[in-house]
Amino acid sequence: MLKKERQIEILSQLEKSKKVLSTELSLSLNVSEDTIRRDLKELANEGKLLKVHGGALTTAQKVYTFRENEIFDHDKKLLMAKKALTLIEDNDVLIIGGGTTNLELVGIFPPDLGITVFTYSIPIAMRLSDHPKIEVILFGGKLMKSAQVTVGLDMIQNISNMRADACFLSSSGIDVDTGLMEIDWEVSQLKKAIVRVCDKVVIMSTVEKIDTKQRFLVCGIDKINHLITEAESDSSLLQGFRKRGVHVL
Amino acid sequence: MLKKERQIEILSQLEKSKKVLSTELSLSLNVSEDTIRRDLKELANEGKLLKVHGGALTTAQKVYTFRENEIFDHDKKLLMAKKALTLIEDNDVLIIGGGTTNLELVGIFPPDLGITVFTYSIPIAMRLSDHPKIEVILFGGKLMKSAQVTVGLDMIQNISNMRADACFLSSSGIDVDTGLMEIDWEVSQLKKAIVRVCDKVVIMSTVEKIDTKQRFLVCGIDKINHLITEAESDSSLLQGFRKRGVHVL
C-alpha cells in the first residue's frame, strides 16, 4: 500500500467516525504506529486533520452551521482557495476582501497558521473567529446589507495608513487591457485603497468573469501580481495576463 | 475517549448550559474527577472557560446567530427584549452592545421600524443585515474571538464623536451602590464611552446578575435610566434601583 493511498484511507476513516486512533490505524492498515504518527503529523501540517495525543480528530469539530454547501460553484472556488493558500506564509499581514471565494479560502486556513487578517467582510471575520492563531481586525463602517460588507470613508483613511504583505480580492470583472473592475462604486474605492498599500495583489476570479467589464475601475493590470482562476494556469484564455507579467495560477 | 475529544465535549456542554459540574462530568465522561479538574484547569488557562469551585462557567457568552434555540435562558431574554422594545421609537439612533439578550432584541424588531443602529457586535450586525429599514453601522477593531465583538482605541474615539438617543447594554454585574460593572477591561472602557454619548442608558440584566460585582466599573447607578430584568418590575429585589431613580421594567 502506497503512502498516499494510506493517507487517503486515514482521511476517509476520519470522515466517517470523526476520530481515529493511532493504534487502531496501525492494525487495520498493517503498518507500525510510527508510520501512522508520521502520516498524521503530515496531514495535520496540511490542515487536513487535528492531531492529538493518541490519534486525530476532524478539524471540523466546530459547529459550522455555515451554509458551505450553498456556495455557488463550490468546487471551483475551493480549488481557487487551495491555489491561493500556497501564496500565504506564516506571520503575513493580509487584507482579505469579501465574496464566497475568500470565504472558502479562510475556511481552509490550517490551524497552525499564524497570520494577521484585516477584512471588511463580516462572514470572513465570523469564520475566522474560531481560528486559534489568527488575529482578525475588522474595518468598521456602514453595513451594505446585500453583501454583508462594511464600507465608509473612514475605512479608506484607515487603510491608507497601513501596509500589508498581500491582499486577496475577488473580482466582478477583469480585463487584460482595462484591469480590475467593480460594480459598486464604494467597493471600488475601497479596493483601490487596498491595492495601494499591499506588496502583493492577488485577484481571484472564475474564468467567466475574465474579459467582462464593469462600471468602476479599481486598478490597471500592472498592479496585479497574481491571478487565480479555476482553470489550468497555461490556459490560452489567460495568455494575455501572463504576457503582461501577471503570475497566473 | 481521547483527551481533546473530552475537552471539546466539556466545552460543548458548557455552551449549552453555561455551567458544568466536575462531579457530573466525571460520571458522564467516565473519568476520574481529577482528570476533569485537570481538563478544566487547562481550558481555563486557554481562556475557554472560567474555573470555579465545583466546576466551571462560561467566560463570555459566544453568540451564534443561527442557533437561536440554544440561547441560554431564551425565555427570560425574550421577555426582556419585549420590554426593551417599548423604549424604542422610529428614527431613533441607538447603540446596541453585545450579548444574547441584545441579539434577542434585534431579532424582534418589527419590519417597519426605521432606526439607525451602531454596534460593535458582529452577530447583531449579521442579524440586522436582513432587516429592510434599519441602517447598521459596525464599529471596527480587533476581533475578540470569545464574544465576537470588536474593540479598539479608535473605536472609543469614534464613539466619543457621536451622539445617540439611547444605548442598550447587557451587564456582567450590577449593584445599587457601585453601578454597572464589566468583566473585561476593554469592554468596560467601551461601555464607558457609550454611556457618555447616549441620552438614555438602558441596562438589561437577568436577576441573577443583580448585586453581583465585577472587576471594572462602567458607570454609577445615576447614569442609568432604565433597568430591564425578567422579573416583575415591582419586585423587592429591585426596590433599591427604583429608589435611586432608575426606571425599572
Add this chain to the structure above:
DNA sequence: ATCAAACACGCAAATAATTGCAATTATGCT
C-alpha cells in the same frame, strides 16, 4: 465552628511521542 465536598500535590503505571539509525523501497538521471 464543623464537616463533607472539592482541591492540590506527588507518585506510579500505562500509554504515546520522539529521536537516531539501519534496512528497504522508490525515483531520477545518465
Add this chain to the structure above:
DNA sequence: AGCATAATTGCAATTATTTGCGTGTTTGAT
C-alpha cells in the same frame, strides 16, 4: 538498464503525556 540519491518504513531507546490514587489541605455551606 544501472547507479546514485532520496524517501519511506520499522525498530529500539529515550522521553513525554495522561491518568488514577493516596495523602493532606482548603473551601464553603450550615
